Amino acid sequence: MKITKFLTAALFFAGTVFQANASDIPRGEYPRPQFERSAWMNLNGVWDYTFDFSASGLERGLEKATSFEGRITVPFCPESSLSGVGYTDFINCIWYHREVAVPEAWSGKDILLNFGAVYYNAEVYVDGVFAARHIGGSSSFSVDLTRLVTPGKSHHLVVRATSDVRSTTQGAGKQNLQYASYSCNYTRTTGIWQTVWMEAVDPAGLLSAHVVTDIDQGQLVITPRFRSESGNTLQITVKDGGKTVASAAVRAANSSVAVLSVKRPKLWSPESPFLYDINYRLVNAKGEVLDEVNSYAGMRKVHIEGNKIYLNNEPYYQRLVLDQGFYPDGIWTAPSDAALKRDIELSMAAGFNGARLHQKAFEERFHYWADRLGYITWGEAPSWGMDANGIEAARNFLTEWSELVLRDRNHPSLLIWTPMNEEWWPDRVQYPRFTADLYDLTKALDPTRPVNDASGGVHIKTDIWTVHNYEQDPARLKEIIYKDGVFFQTPLRSVGVVPANIGFNGLRLNDRYEFPSYDGKMPYFIDEVGGIKWAKDQERESQTESWGYGKPPKSQAEFLQRLEGQINGILELKDQVWGYCYTQLTDVEQEQNGVYYYDRTPKFDMKLIRAIFSRDPGDK
Known part of the structure; x- marks a missing residue:
């Protein structure tokens, strides 16, 4: 440009x-x-x-x-x-x-x-x-x-x-x-x-509106907040196309809650991403419009029962891809709004029904397109680089994470919060404290979504048990997952007596901390797997300057065979595993393990790729 x-x-x-x-x-x-x-x-x-x-x-x-x-x-x-x-x-x-x-x-x-x-x-x-x-x-x-x-x-x-x-x-x-x-x-x-x-x-204008969709009772519950309270009225209108399906008027007070009944609600899902239009009007006693905001909402419910994740009260298997949101010309910033939309379309064309948005908080326009197109996301923050043991780091992260949750919690496509990635015991005192606080804060701000505390790392307080496994041999990968998800179900594993400097007047205390291991009572999700390297001309030239997981395949046929073996092995463990996230959507600079190149051009025949990733457990 x-x-x-x-x-x-x-x-x-x-x-x-x-x-x-x-x-x-x-x-x-x-x-x-x-x-x-x-x-x-x-x-x-x-x-x-x-x-x-x-x-x-x-x-x-x-x-x-x-x-x-x-x-x-x-x-x-x-x-x-x-x-x-x-x-x-x-x-x-x-x-x-x-x-x-x-x-x-x-x-x-x-x-x-x-x-x-x-x-x-x-x-x-x-x-x-x-x-x-x-x-x-x-x-x-x-x-x-x-x-x-x-x-x-x-x-x-x-x-x-x-x-x-x-x-x-x-x-x-x-x-x-x-x-x-x-x-x-x-x-x-x-x-x-x-x-x-x-x-x-307007000085008394709408500051925010928290929308909770209650599909069991067929209602929208909206909690508005205002810049100031002046005895005005907030009028809320919900439309299906041009037809009004619900409306309410409440006092423009920060204690007000609007409950709007929606008869026979149309639910949001990847198969049918229906969105209701919402209009907010702040009017004074004379009927003058002081502030007007346009919005939308998708009515859907996500929850956990046993070891499965449910969408709209039905078990829903998630076939995700790792999306890091990097661009060759814009780095963290997409060059255009169309580029945001296209990334989702490319992912769906490859057979995925969603993405784990990895180590980056994506901009609101991405969530908008995910809502429109019917694309599941897991919301994450850039946690790498911080000392999760540090007090200042914790304060910075908790504040920023709370702002992100408040910003994005109305998006129906966002199903899971996963604030951190691969934390491996910075210490046994501050890290458990920080992680538990992070979980509790997230639940306080948004009790409607499951929380994955640290993707693929040490879990302290979590709703989903996530693991990362880049074993390249399909048979060995399936064996490891099966044993980890079934045979090693011990309620607690002690890490023994560990000295921890907790900074109280220089005192050094011995701390015994027992952390949970997987017990089969929550969803087990492989939220990083694959990462198979494929660079241009890989079958003919050495690619030592590029990076990926494991020994790279020597041909596209070998790549596809390994990929299909890994995914089929995971699908066969449907009683133990309730979804996966493949690494990754596109190459990023020297990391060349995407299903697309960094410029978003396809590496393979995408019909073959889609045939692998579009399968659900039980599909023939």
Whole structure:
């Protein structure tokens, strides 16, 4: 993408901003489709920037800047080619600047500045005045600019983003902690990497709406929250196409709950991803509309009975793929909304019915397309890189994770929360405490979904028993899974007396901690398997620079034979195993074990791949 001069061209009518050049704005679509307002302005495009490797910017007064010498295309990170920068060394600090014109039509409204995500710490300044700080590289946040801006005037917006990805206090996910990418760690992402936008909201406007779909009673239970309480009324309308199927009006108070009965509800599932449209209107005593938000919901239920996961009260076998959400040109940021949709379509074409979204919190537009297309997801956070034993790391992660759960809990396609990946006993005191707190926090924020505490790692408090197994021999893989899932069912296994420095006045205590092993009373799920390497020209050339699991096959025929053997072996264990996640959807840089190449072109005859992955237990 060439960097071109970004001009804001907007037409103002009845308080609504219509962006005349929206097609010229990178990632110009509305970024929050489950909570959409009409009065908004996309701030993506060319900004000024400067690196601040000495972290002296505040001493030099950069928060008061009216321009910087560099140009960067937002929302793409400076490491990416789409940003126009392409700097891939460590970036500890970067400053952004652009002018923002607040529409005069927004007078009397609160002006909110929204960020999809900024990695990792963000400070926001307006005309040199500090506005807000946010800590956390994946969760969205809003800044109330009302006191700092004047409708009809332009202001200087400055964002300072800092990151210390090797500090162990922040989750890095698959961002590499060395200079260059290696094994299953890839190019880093720093600074603004999701859409920035501004919107006008009534001071008493809707802050959020938590939607719980109760299919057993045939109802939607909606808990709204408001920016302030002023004796107004919230009107809620639920539609099936253009037909109203339910409506309610409740007092606009943070204690209000709306229960809407939906007769003969149409349920959401991968086979039938039906969505109801929801409209929220905040009206005053005169009947004037103060705030209006459009949304949607899918009525579905996910729960666990015994060792099976249920969808809509029926056992539902999940055939997932590991999706890391990396792009050759955008790194963590998809080059377009269409690219997000296409990744889901490619996965479904390969025979998968969902994905474990691995070591990255995906943007809301991905969840939107998953909802629309009928695609199961497991929500995860970039936990790798943090010290799960550290107090500061725990505080950072718990806060960011709670923001992600609150942001995404209304999406019907998201079935399971799995916050961490492969944690292996950082210690026997703080790690169990942290993991139990993480489970309890997740359940408090969203009691409707199962929680997988640490995918493939040591389980402390979990609803699903997940394991990772990259044994390449199909027969050996089946044998290991069978023994692990059946023969080794001991309720508790003691790790003995372990010294643990818990930091109380330098005391060192002996701690006996017994952790659970699989007992057959919860779903057993292989949420990483396969990882069979296949690189271009693998059958003819050595591929020592690429990375994958096990000894690579020498031909496509050998690849397909191994793949089919592994998946069939898992399917045959349907009484012990209730789903799998294959590694992975696409290659990522040097890791070349996807079913598609990094550029999303297919490696194999996808009809053969689909025939393997589309099978459920019991299929002939």
